[in-house]
Amino acid sequence: MDKQNLREQIERIINVPLDKTTISTATWKNWVKSAQATGQPTHVMPPTLIEHEDRCYMLWKQGSSQTDLLHCAANLLSERERQWLETLLWLDLSSRKSSSSTTGGDEQQAVQFGQWIVERLQAKDVQAEVPDSFSWKTKMFAPVIPFLLVAEHSHREGPSYAHLYKLLKSYFGGDLVIFPLSDKEWCILVPESLAGSGEQEEDPDNKETMEEMLTSFCLGLYELLAAEWVGESNLTVAYPFTPVKGIPGIVSRMRETIYLGRTFHITENIHLPWELHLEQLVYSIPDDVRKQFMKRVVTKTEQFGDSETMGTLQTFFQYDCSVSETAKRLYIHRNTLLYRLDKIKQETGLDVRSFSDAVLIKLILLLYKVTK
Missing domain, CATH: 3.30.70 (Alpha-Beta Plaits)
Structure with missing residues (x-):
C-alpha cells in the first residue's frame, strides 16, 4: 500500500485528521530521548509514536537528515489507538526497509x-x-x-x-x-x-x-x-x-x-x-528568419496574441478546418464562428478557409509561440 492510502485509512479508522510536518532527524531522536526519559511507554523499538508538547507525533518517513511526521492533539487518541498506531507504523517502516534492501541493487x-x-x-x-x-x-x-x-x-x-x-x-x-x-x-x-x-x-x-x-x-x-x-x-x-x-x-x-x-x-x-x-521544422528556423517572415507575411501580428483568436484558430485546425465541428467544440453558433474568421481575414489579410492562407496561418501560429 502506498503512503497516501495508508494515511487515509488511518484517519478513517481513528476518525482524526492528521497533519504532516518535517523536522531534522537529529531533532526527532532528541524528542524520542526526552519521551523515554519522562517514562512514556513504548511498545515497539525503535519508537514510532511519542507525545511532545501536548501532541502525538508519529514516525512517517525517516531519512539520514530529515524525518517526516504525522501529528494530532494528544487528547484525541486513546491508549489503545496509540498502541495500534505504533505497531502499524513500525510494520510499515519495516516492510519498506525490507523492500528497499531487495531492490537496492x-x-x-x-x-x-x-x-x-x-x-x-x-x-x-x-x-x-x-x-x-x-x-x-x-x-x-x-x-x-x-x-x-x-x-x-x-x-x-x-x-x-x-x-x-x-x-x-x-x-x-x-x-x-x-x-x-x-x-x-x-x-x-x-x-x-x-x-x-x-x-x-x-x-x-x-x-x-x-x-x-x-x-x-x-x-x-x-x-x-x-x-x-x-x-x-x-x-x-x-x-x-x-x-x-x-x-x-x-x-x-x-x-x-x-x-x-x-x-x-x-x-x-x-x-x-x-x-x-x-x-520541429519551425523550431529549427533561426530566430531572425522567423521575425522577418512574420513581418513580411502579416502586418498585424498582435492579432494572433488575442486569446479568442488563438483559441478559435487552434480549434479550427484541430478539427480539420471544419466550420461545423469547430463551432460545436467552441460552443458557439456557426454564424459566430464565420464572423470571427471574417474578422481575422479583415485584420490580417489571410483567409483561413483558403488552403494556401490556412498553411500560412498555421505556420504563423507556431512561429508566434516560439517568438513570444
Missing part, C-alpha cells in the same frame, strides 16, 4: 545507468554502446519500446524506484527496465514482446498501426501514473529499437519531443513525435 544500477546516459549526452556521444560493466547489458539486445516521463514536481513519498517499477510491471505484465535521468525525469524501456506486436503481424484483420498502438500505450500509462505515482507529468514514446547501441540518441530525441510538445502544445501532457514534424 537494481535501483543503484538504474541510477548509474541514467548517469552514464547523461554523461554521453553531454559529450555528444549519441551512438555510444552500453558498457560491459553494466549487468543490464544482457537486457539490451532485444528490441524495446522507450518512454520518457517528466514529472512536474519531484516525487518524495515512498521508495520511488520500487513503487514505479511495481506499477509499470503490473501495467505491461512483465519485466522491464527503468532508470532516472534526474529527480523528475525517468526513462522506461518496455520489451517489444510485451506490446503484442507479434500477434498483430499474424492477425491480418488487425488494422492497428504502430503509431496507434504506441498512442494507446501512452494514454493508458499516463492515466496510471497520474493517478498512482507522479501526478501532473509529461510523457512521450519512440519507435521500437535495440538499446545496446545508440540509446543516448533515442533519449535525446525523446527529450526534444517533450520540449517541442511543451512549447507548442502547453495544455497537453502526451507528446507524440509523429505529430510534431511541423513544430
